[in-house]
Structures are given as C-alpha cells and as structure tokens.
Amino acid sequence: MARKRVDTERRVQIVEALHKCLIVKSFNETSIKDIAAEAGVNHGVLHYYFSSKEEILLTYIDYIIDLYKEQYAQWLAERDGRISADRQFIIDIFTFMRERITLNKNLSKVFIEIWEIGSYNKKVRAKLQKAYGEWIQNVSEIIGKKISNKKTIDIMSRALVAYFEGMALFSIIMPPGDFHASEILAWVEDYVIKSID
Amino acid sequence: MARKRVDTERRVQIVEALHKCLIVKSFNETSIKDIAAEAGVNHGVLHYYFSSKEEILLTYIDYIIDLYKEQYAQWLAERDGRISADRQFIIDIFTFMRERITLNKNLSKVFIEIWEIGSYNKKVRAKLQKAYGEWIQNVSEIIGKKISNKKTIDIMSRALVAYFEGMALFSIIMPPGDFHASEILAWVEDYVIKSID
Amino acid sequence: MARKRVDTERRVQIVEALHKCLIVKSFNETSIKDIAAEAGVNHGVLHYYFSSKEEILLTYIDYIIDLYKEQYAQWLAERDGRISADRQFIIDIFTFMRERITLNKNLSKVFIEIWEIGSYNKKVRAKLQKAYGEWIQNVSEIIGKKISNKKTIDIMSRALVAYFEGMALFSIIMPPGDFHASEILAWVEDYVIKSID
Amino acid sequence: MARKRVDTERRVQIVEALHKCLIVKSFNETSIKDIAAEAGVNHGVLHYYFSSKEEILLTYIDYIIDLYKEQYAQWLAERDGRISADRQFIIDIFTFMRERITLNKNLSKVFIEIWEIGSYNKKVRAKLQKAYGEWIQNVSEIIGKKISNKKTIDIMSRALVAYFEGMALFSIIMPPGDFHASEILAWVEDYVIKSID
DNA sequence: CATGAATGAGTTTTCATTCAT
DNA sequence: GATGAATGAAAACTCATTCAT
Numbered sequence: 001m002a003r004k005r006v007d008t009e010r011r012v013q014i015v016e017a018l019h020k021c022l023i024v025k026s027f028n029e030t031s032i033k034d035i036a037a038e039a040g041v042n043h044g045v046l047h048y049y050f051s052s053k054e055e056i057l058l059t060y061i062d063y064i065i066d067l068y069k070e071q072y073a074q075w076l077a078e079r080d081g082r083i084s085a086d087r088q089f090i091i092d093i094f095t096f097m098r099e100r101i102t103l104n105k106n107l108s109k110v111f112i113e114i115w116e117i118g119s120y121n122k123k124v125r126a127k128l129q130k131a132y133g134e135w136i137q138n139v140s141e142i143i144g145k146k147i148s149n150k151k152t153i154d155i156m157s158r159a160l161v162a163y164f165e166g167m168a169l170f171s172i173i174m175p176p177g178d179f180h181a182s183e184i185l186a187w188v189e190d191y192v193i194k195s196i197d
Numbered sequence: 198m199a200r201k202r203v204d205t206e207r208r209v210q211i212v213e214a215l216h217k218c219l220i221v222k223s224f225n226e227t228s229i230k231d232i233a234a235e236a237g238v239n240h241g242v243l244h245y246y247f248s249s250k251e252e253i254l255l256t257y258i259d260y261i262i263d264l265y266k267e268q269y270a271q272w273l274a275e276r277d278g279r280i281s282a283d284r285q286f287i288i289d290i291f292t293f294m295r296e297r298i299t300l301n302k303n304l305s306k307v308f309i310e311i312w313e314i315g316s317y318n319k320k321v322r323a324k325l326q327k328a329y330g331e332w333i334q335n336v337s338e339i340i341g342k343k344i345s346n347k348k349t350i351d352i353m354s355r356a357l358v359a360y361f362e363g364m365a366l367f368s369i370i371m372p373p374g375d376f377h378a379s380e381i382l383a384w385v386e387d388y389v390i391k392s393i394d
Numbered sequence: 395m396a397r398k399r400v401d402t403e404r405r406v407q408i409v410e411a412l413h414k415c416l417i418v419k420s421f422n423e424t425s426i427k428d429i430a431a432e433a434g435v436n437h438g439v440l441h442y443y444f445s446s447k448e449e450i451l452l453t454y455i456d457y458i459i460d461l462y463k464e465q466y467a468q469w470l471a472e473r474d475g476r477i478s479a480d481r482q483f484i485i486d487i488f489t490f491m492r493e494r495i496t497l498n499k500n501l502s503k504v505f506i507e508i509w510e511i512g513s514y515n516k517k518v519r520a521k522l523q524k525a526y527g528e529w530i531q532n533v534s535e536i537i538g539k540k541i542s543n544k545k546t547i548d549i550m551s552r553a554l555v556a557y558f559e560g561m562a563l564f565s566i567i568m569p570p571g572d573f574h575a576s577e578i579l580a581w582v583e584d585y586v587i588k589s590i591d
Numbered sequence: 592m593a594r595k596r597v598d599t600e601r602r603v604q605i606v607e608a609l610h611k612c613l614i615v616k617s618f619n620e621t622s623i624k625d626i627a628a629e630a631g632v633n634h635g636v637l638h639y640y641f642s643s644k645e646e647i648l649l650t651y652i653d654y655i656i657d658l659y660k661e662q663y664a665q666w667l668a669e670r671d672g673r674i675s676a677d678r679q680f681i682i683d684i685f686t687f688m689r690e691r692i693t694l695n696k697n698l699s700k701v702f703i704e705i706w707e708i709g710s711y712n713k714k715v716r717a718k719l720q721k722a723y724g725e726w727i728q729n730v731s732e733i734i735g736k737k738i739s740n741k742k743t744i745d746i747m748s749r750a751l752v753a754y755f756e757g758m759a760l761f762s763i764i765m766p767p768g769d770f771h772a773s774e775i776l777a778w779v780e781d782y783v784i785k786s787i788d
Numbered sequence: 789c790a791t792g793a794a795t796g797a798g799t800t801t802t803c804a805t806t807c808a809t
Numbered sequence: 810g811a812t813g814a815a816t817g818a819a820a821a822c823t824c825a826t827t828c829a830t
C-alpha cells in the first residue's frame with residue numbers, strides 16, 4: 001500500500017516534469033533525460049516506473065485530461081453540482097471554459113502537441129476521442145437546458161467544442177496581441193446565448 | 198533555362214514526396230531517406246536541392262498553401278472572379294471551403310502537423326500566420342457583402358476560420374463515421390447564412 | 395567517489411586511444427569510431443564522456459602537455475627541484491629536453507598535428523601559447539643563471555624553443571638516418587653552453 | 592601545343608585557388624567545390640585536370656615551392672647570381688629569407704598545413720624533403736663562404752633552417768604582437784654572422 | 789571540354805533502452 | 810529501488826567522385 005503510494009507519487013512527479021518540458025519543447029525534442037532532470041530523478045528510474053517514453057506520454061495525457069475534468073467538476077460542485085438553465089449560469093460556465101481552458105496558453109500548446117501525436121498514434125487518438133466526447137457531452141447538457149431538439153443539440157455542441165479548439169489553436173499560432181481571441185470568444189458566446197435563450 | 202526547369206521539377210518532386218510521407222507519419226518520423234525513397238531519388242540529392250530538412254519543410258509549406266490558394270483563385274475565376282452578395286454564391290463558396298479544404302483529410306492531417314511544428318518554430322508559425330491572415334481576409338470579404346459593421350466582420354471571419362480549423366482537426370481526431378463533420382459544417386453554414394442574409 | 399574515479403579513468407582511456415590514433419593518422423582521418431575501437435569501448439560511450447570530438451581533442455592536448463610538464467617537474471625534483479648555474483646541470487637539462495621531448499618521435503608527430511589544428515582553431519592555439527609560454531619561461535630561468543641581460547634572455551629562450559620545435563619537425567619530416575637531428579641538437583647545445591658559460 | 596598551354600593555365604588557376612583557400616581553412620575543410628568556386632570554374636572540371644583532390648595538393652606543393660625557389664633565384668640573379676663571402680651580402684641574403692619566407696604569414700600558415708599532411712603522407716613528405724634539402728644546401732653555400740669545416744657547415748645549415756621553420760611556426764601560433772619574431776630572427780642572424788665572420 | 793546532377797560511403801551526434809552494481 | 814555506464818540503431822548531413830548530356 002505504502003509502496004503503491006510512493007509509486008504513484010513518483011509517476012505523478014515524472015508526468016508533471018513532462019508537462020513542464022512540453023511547455024518549452026515538443027515531445028520529440030524532449031528526451032528521457034530532460035524529463036528526468038526536470039523531475040529531479042535519475043533517468044534510469046523512468047524505465048522503472050514506465051515501460052517506455054510512449055507510456056509516460058499516455059499517462060501524461062490521462063493526467064492532464066483528468067486535471068481539467070476535475071477542475072470542471074469542482075467548479076460545478078461549487079455551484080450545487082447541477083447544470084442550470086439559468087442565463088447567468090450559462091454565461092458563467094462559458095466564461096469558465098474560455099478563461100480556464102481555451103485561453104490557457106500552456107494547455108493549448110500541450111494540446112496542439114497531443115493532437116499531432118494523436119493524428120498518427122491510435123492510443124493517443126483514443127484518449128482524445130474519449131475526452132472530447134465527454135466535453136461535447138457536457139456542452140450538450142448545457143445547451144440542452146435551452147434547446148429540445150436532440151439533433152440540434154448534438155450539432156451545436158460538436159460545433160462549439162470544435163470552435164473552442166480552433167480558437168485555442170489560433171491563440172497559440174496567431175500573432176499575440178493581434179488576434180483578440182478573448183474578444184472573439186466572448187462575442188460568439190454572447191451570440192450563442194442570445195440564440196438559445 | 199532547361200536547367201532551371203529540372204531544378205524546379207526536382208524540388209517539386211521532393212516536396213510532393215514529403216507530402217506523401219506526412220500522410221503516413223510525422224515530420225520527425227520522416228527521415229531524409231524516407232523522403233528520398235518516396236521521391237525515388239538518392240538521399241544525397243535532397244541535400245543537393247535543399248540545404249536542410251527544415252528547408253524542405255518550409256518549401257513544402259509554401260507549396261501546400263499555394264496549392265490551395267490557387268484552387269480557390271481558380272474556383273473564383275470560374276465565377277467571374279468576383280465575390281458576390283448572392284445567397285447562392287455564398288452557399289457555393291462555403292461549400293467549396295468545406296469540401297475542398299476543411300474536409301480534405303490529407304490536407305487536415307498535414308496541417309495538424311504544421312500547427313505543431315509552428316507552435317515551436319517561428320518560421321513555420323510565420324507562414325501559418327500569413328496563410329490564415331489571408332484566409333480570414335477572404336472570409337471577411339464574403340461576409341462583408343452582407344454585414345456592414347467592420348468589427349462584426351472581423352470577429353465573425355476570425356471565428357469562422359477558427360471553427361473551420363477546429364472541424365478539420367476533429368475530422369481527423371474523432372472516430373470516423375461518428376462525428377458527422379460534414380453535417381455539422383453544413384448546419385453551421387446554413388445558420389450563418391441565414392443570420393447574415 | 396568511486397564513480398568519479400571511473401569517470402576519470404574512462405576519459406584517460408579515451409584520450410590515450412586518441413593518442414595512439416594520432417601516431418598513425420591525422421585527427422581528421424581519425425573517426426569517433428576509430429578512437430572507440432582503439433579504446434576498446436562502444437563509440438556511444440565517447441559522447442557520454444565528452445560532448446564532442448573537439449572536446450576529446452582539447453582534453454587530449456591538456457593531457458599530453460601535462461604529461462611532459464610533469465616529467466620535467468619530476469626530473470627537476472630528482473635534482474633538488476632547483477635550477478642550478480652549474481655547467482653540468484645545464485648540460486643535463488638540455489639533454490633531458492633533447493632526448494625526452496625534441497627527439498620523442500611520437501610526441502613530435504602529435505605536435506605537428508596540434509600545430510596545424512591550432513593554426514585554424516583558437517582554443518587549440520590558446521593551449522599551445524600557454525604551453526610554449528611556460529617552456530620559454532623554463533628556458534629563460536636556465537639561461538638566466540648565466541646571462542644577466544633580460545632582453546638577451548628573452549630573445550635567446552624564444553629562439554631556442556623555436557629551434558627545438560623546428561628540429562622536432564625535421565626529425566619527423568626529414569629522411570630518417572640522414573638528418574642526424576640528435577647530433578645537430580647536441581652541437582648547438584654545446585655551442586650555446588660555451589657561449590653563455 | 593595550344594591545348595597544352597590552356598591546360599597548364601587552368602591547372603595553375605586551380606592551384607592558385609587552393610592557395611587562397613588554404614589561407615583561410617585547412618586542406619580538409621577545403622572542399623573541391625570551394626576550390627572550384629575560388630577558381631571560378633565548375634567543380635566537375637577539377638577532375639578533368641586532376642585525378643583527385645590529393646593530386647591538386649601535390650601539384651600545389653610543387654607550385655608553392657617553385658614560386659619561392661624562383662624568387663630566391665631572381666633575387667640572387669639581381670646580385671650577379673653568385674653567392675659572395677661579403678658580410679653585407681650575407682646580411683642581405685638572411686634578410687631576404689627572413690622577410691620573404693620566414694615572416695611571410697600566408698606562406699607559413701600553408702606550410703604548417705603541408706607539414707601536417709606530410710607527416711602522414713609519403714608523397715607530400717618526399718616533396719618537403721627535397722625542398723628542405725635544397726634550402727639547406729643554399730644555406731650551406733652561404734656559410735661555406737666563411738667556414739671551411741664541412742661537418743660544421745652541415746650542422747649549422749641544418750640547425751639554421753630548422754630554426755627558421757620553428758620561427759615561422761611561432762609567428763603563426765604565438766600571440767601576435769607579443770612574440771617579436773622579427774627581432775629574434777634579426778638578433779640570431781647578427782649573432783651567427785658575427786660568429787662566422 | 790563544360791556542366792551540374794547524381795551517387796553512396798562515411799562522418800558526428802543523439803537517445804531510448806538495458807543492465808550490472 | 811537507485812544509479813549511471815554502456816549499447817547500438819538511426820539520424821542529418823558532407824563531399825569526393827562519376828557521368829550523361
């Protein structure tokens with residue numbers, strides 16, 4: 001049990017080191033020794049806790065997705081844990097997504113990396129599919145409070161999440177201070193809320 | 198003169214070989230020898246025509262962007278070369294973008310790769326910024342036929358292009374046959390056209 | 395602590411392997427794999443202990459210079475560690491330099507190589523400058539026991555060391571058994587000693 | 592006949608291009624294309640006029656040695672073509688060697704390169720042996736005007752030429768403006784002349 | 789003769805992974 | 810469990826040389 005805990009701590013430590021590395025360089029440019037140095041452990045140890053570099057990545061993807069799922073759950077818990085049809089609630093939940101997820105630069109950078117790996121790697125893609133499926137489901141529940149047509153809900157939630165990810169991409173790729181991602185996001189949110197309210 | 202043509206042809210040949218490689222594996226996984234094999238030439242030749250692997254990539258990015266800019270220009274030329282305020286014209290132009298760009302799987306796959314490289318590589322990012330800037334400009338001109346408020350045009354065109362790219366991403370990442378990208382795109386187009394018409 | 399020793403040992407082993415290689419071929423013709431083979435280690439190991447081929451060379455130059463500085467220091471230590479004005483002492487010290495340094499064929503061969511590299515490489519040149527500066531200083535101290543004019547000491551010590559190196563060069567370049575380097579050196583030594591005594 | 596002349600001109604042109612390259616970089620760092628570019632000819636042509644890179648070098652060595660032999664011959668011709676026992680003549684001839692050969696930086700640089708190649712390459716070494724043999728012979732003739740003992744002449748001429756080459760080396764290797772090669776050379780010349788006069 | 793395209797062997801370097809201690 | 814030494818495959822790149830046109 002105690003061993004297990006140490007194990008888990010070490011794995012988290014390593015996985016968080018990978019996160020720090022990915023802020024600065026691509027997964028490919030990040031060597032096992034880079035991760036080890038960032039984690040403050042011997043690089044040989046990484047192969048004790050993980051079978052390969054890929055396994056660190058897969059674990060990391062779970063970790064980063066869980067981190068934001070938990071943040072969302074926590075945010076929701078602070079609001080009684082229920083999705084409300086309230087206009088203000090919907091404004092707030094979109095604001096949360098905008099500020100904490102879409103405009104989180106480090107997160108976006110890392111996700112561009114994960115997209116790229118996922119586009120060639122089935123295991124990574126499966127994780128993305130699951131995470132995006134859940135996020136789409138969350139958005140469905142939100143707009144489902146206002147719209148009854150299931151088809152419309154399905155389409156809109158997918159479109160919205162794709163749009164969020166497109167904006168996350170552009171917030172990294174486009175010249176900073178010129179693209180005004182925050183403003184665009186707010187405008188569209190407003191537009192959507194007006195449309196469905 | 199004849200020489201110049203051989204030069205250009207070889208460079209195009211190499212760059213198209215890179216394209217074929219990028220459909221299957223990442224730029225990093227694609228070795229100089231892979232590209233050479235795909236192009237059917239000796240690997241030393243690649244360094245004869247290009248100073249480095251990165252230069253092949255940069256040339257490729259120009260090539261692929263030009264390819265689609267030309268397709269757009271050609272499409273437009275067939276329609277008198279002018280952007281019209283006609284409802285059908287706008288429907289058609291969005292259909293063109295949807296079918297030929299956003300839902301072009303190979304193109305999307307390659308662009309996910311370019312995004313990732315661009316997120317760490319300034320030269321690549323600059324090329325993306327230019328290309329997206331132009332595309333946003335094109336969309337601005339289209340919706341500018343219907344909307345007069347400059348700010349709204351700016352925001353909507355940016356939002357639309359980001360959304361298109363988000364959809365391109367999801368068409369690659371999400372389970373095929375399940376995400377219904379085509380339908381979602383058509384629905385949103387319809388929605389936008391109705392909104393601005 | 396044990397680790398540190400392994401480190402140093404391996405580095406010495408590699409540096410000595412380079413020495414053996416340089417007896418046979420130039421630094422440029424000596425590949426990392428050649429050095430590794432000579433050292434009896436895997437070639438990857440060389441990059442574990444040294445960051446680059448140049449760093450091996452720089453370390454080697456320090457090594458070979460230190461080796462002969464130590465031999466000189468040791469020789470001197472055996473003679474009470476002091477430079478004497480004794481005629482026999484001066485004869486002996488010149489003999490030491492002649493036999494152990496100037497006429498040491500392997501050493502001379504390697505130094506021709508280092509000269510060549512140093513003529514294009516600043517770091518190598520700096521090491522040569524330091525080593526020759528010290529050697530000139532040593533000769534100054536020896537002849538300073540007999541001559542009081544500082545200018546004369548400076549000039550003579552520089553001239554002597556340049557002459558020694560020219561003789562080292564010729565002992566490698568000129569047909570063996572024909573140039574009689576040993577005899578020439580002895581004659582000049584004798585001449586110098588007579589002049590200053 | 593005309594062809595032969597064109598051939599020779601081209602070969603000289605190439606060989607002079609190599610000289611210019613060797614001022615700046617080592618023979619190893621100098622590529623066939625570098626030489627071709629410096630000569631203003633197509634690189635394929637070098638293999639028409641020379642069988643290999645080594646042959647260019649060997650031809651170059653002949654060229655550079657001849658150049659200075661001719662300069663010496665010409666200088667001598669201007670002085671009636673005979674070596675004189677005149678003190679001033681000896682002063683002048685040493686001055687010529689000092690200024691035009693030993694202190695000629697480009698020449699010295701190139702010779703360090705040739706020494707190094709010659710220390711591993713028999714053909715190059717043979718050329719050096721011949722050239723130095725001739726130079727030593729010249730010096731023998733000069734000091735032979737003053738000294739009658741053949742053995743002494745042999746030793747002194749060899750020692751002098753070795754010393755000149757050592758000084759050439761140090762004029763390249765040692766910190767410029769610090770070693771005072773010119774002064775040292777002049778002092779020793781003076782010393783030698785006084786000794787033998 | 790001239791050109792420049794093509795070849796392919798060879799170089800240094802990187803790094804995930806293994807493993808003895 | 811931890812350490813760091815060792816392995817070896819693979820990468821990008823260089824370049825003398827060849828050769829068809």
